[in-house]
Amino acid sequence: MGLTGMDRTDDSLIALRRILRATELFGKELASAAGLSPVQFRVLQLVAEKGLTTPKGLSVQMGVTQGTVTALLDKLQRQGMVSRERSEVDRRQMNIAVTEKGRETLANAPDPLQQRYVRKFEALEDWEQAQLIASLERVAAMLDADEMDASPVLDVGELKGRPA
Amino acid sequence: MGLTGMDRTDDSLIALRRILRATELFGKELASAAGLSPVQFRVLQLVAEKGLTTPKGLSVQMGVTQGTVTALLDKLQRQGMVSRERSEVDRRQMNIAVTEKGRETLANAPDPLQQRYVRKFEALEDWEQAQLIASLERVAAMLDADEMDASPVLDVGELKGRPA
DNA sequence: TGGAGTTATTTTGATTGGCGAAGCAACAAG
DNA sequence: CTTGTTGCTTCGCCAATCAAAATAACTCCA
Numbered sequence: 002m003g004l005t006g007m008d009r010t011d012d013s014l015i016a017l018r019r020i021l022r023a024t025e026l027f028g029k030e031l032a033s034a035a036g037l038s039p040v041q042f043r044v045l046q047l048v049a050e051k052g053l054t055t056p057k058g059l060s061v062q063m064g065v066t067q068g069t070v071t072a073l074l075d076k077l078q079r080q081g082m083v084s085r086e087r088s089e090v091d092r093r094q095m096n097i098a099v100t101e102k103g104r105e106t107l108a109n110a111p112d113p114l115q116q117r118y119v120r121k122f123e124a125l126e127d128w129e130q131a132q133l134i135a136s137l138e139r140v141a142a143m144l145d146a147d148e149m150d151a152s153p154v155l156d157v158g159e160l161k162g163r164p165a
Numbered sequence: 166m167g168l169t170g171m172d173r174t175d176d177s178l179i180a181l182r183r184i185l186r187a188t189e190l191f192g193k194e195l196a197s198a199a200g201l202s203p204v205q206f207r208v209l210q211l212v213a214e215k216g217l218t219t220p221k222g223l224s225v226q227m228g229v230t231q232g233t234v235t236a237l238l239d240k241l242q243r244q245g246m247v248s249r250e251r252s253e254v255d256r257r258q259m260n261i262a263v264t265e266k267g268r269e270t271l272a273n274a275p276d277p278l279q280q281r282y283v284r285k286f287e288a289l290e291d292w293e294q295a296q297l298i299a300s301l302e303r304v305a306a307m308l309d310a311d312e313m314d315a316s317p318v319l320d321v322g323e324l325k326g327r328p329a
Numbered sequence: 330t331g332g333a334g335t336t337a338t339t340t341t342g343a344t345t346g347g348c349g350a351a352g353c354a355a356c357a358a359g
Numbered sequence: 360c361t362t363g364t365t366g367c368t369t370c371g372c373c374a375a376t377c378a379a380a381a382t383a384a385c386t387c388c389a
Contacts, residue, residue, distance in 0.1 A: 009294045016301035023308035093355045093366045121307040130173045136300030137180035143285040144187035233376050257337040257384045
């Protein structure tokens with residue numbers, strides 16, 4: 002059986018792996034460019050996106066334990082990237098916010114992955130963009146949606162409220 | 166500016182992140198199912214794919230240093246998953262091969278990500294599959310191809326020899 | 330032959346990310 | 360006020376990673 006079924010599946014998996022690999026490598030690039038580790042950078046981004054979060058929120062979003070988040074925040078705080086303040090409404094909680102320095106770091110750290118991708122994506126024809134989005138969302142759905150706990154995490158996706 | 170340009174880019178990035186996240190989580194699942202860490206599993210897979218490799222080859226393929234690979238192979242070897250033998254032709258090199266146990270482990274470790282994905286992918290209409298592949302490859306190209314060192318890594322992709 | 334330089338691997342000594350369990354403080358419900 | 364729950368931190372541990380140094384083997388040139 003020549004170019005049918007299985008081969009196509011392979012092709013799609015290969016493309017997927019390429020995507021995964023590219024993003025992984027760029028993550029490292031990014032990290033060192035910003036003077037933060039990939040994970041630290043990600044935390045900083047999440048905090049910035051939210052404006053204000055809690056360790057708990059981050060741990061759920063990132064799928065790691067709270068202890069891990071604490072450690073990461075320790076480092077970010079030591080570097081002056083985020084601030085930690087006890088919440089007034091519920092004093093068990095800590096409010097995490099980005100500092101000015103953190104914001105600058107984010108602003109000055111060009112995310113090579115996104116920048117390159119964004120540039121190219123925006124150069125595409127309208128219908129191509131639409132097509133790509135449809136495909137990516139479809140793949141994403143095949144990977145996570147059903148059959149899974151529907152994820153504690155979607156966050157970004159939820160903000161945008163995808164259909165399905 | 167309503168639903169144009171930027172929003173689309175966002176949508177595509179969100180889908181991308183969803184894909185990334187799903188694979189990351191499944192990696193962990195997989196790992197524990199197989200009794201190996203995600204990275205160890207990946208190494209084992211790579212070795213199996215190649216049939217015979219060297220630490221150097223693996224380090225390039227994975228984008229990590231050789232020291233790291235050595236450590237990983239130590240563990241896999243201790244668990245009887247791979248064998249290390251000095252190469253006859255160049256005795257600086259070590260030949261890494263999967264053992265029977267390693268092969269079994271791979272066979273019995275259901276890759277939930279791939280399985281789920283594969284099942285769904287194969288259920289798609291022909292034209293849908295083609296469309297998805299085209300889109301994924303396009304995205305992959307936008308992420309890695311040009312502008313980058315053309316990557317030391319493609320490996321799987323090279324086996325299949327994609328065009329472009 | 331015999332260096333000099335290069336390449337493949339391992340070793341060593343860090344750091345980071347991650348987990349689980351234990352501990353502590355604050356809230357919630359009786 | 361007790362009991363249970365929740366949010367966070369601490370602690371001890373392990374895996375993954377790196378950079379740099381040490382070894383060993385190869386290559387090449389004179």
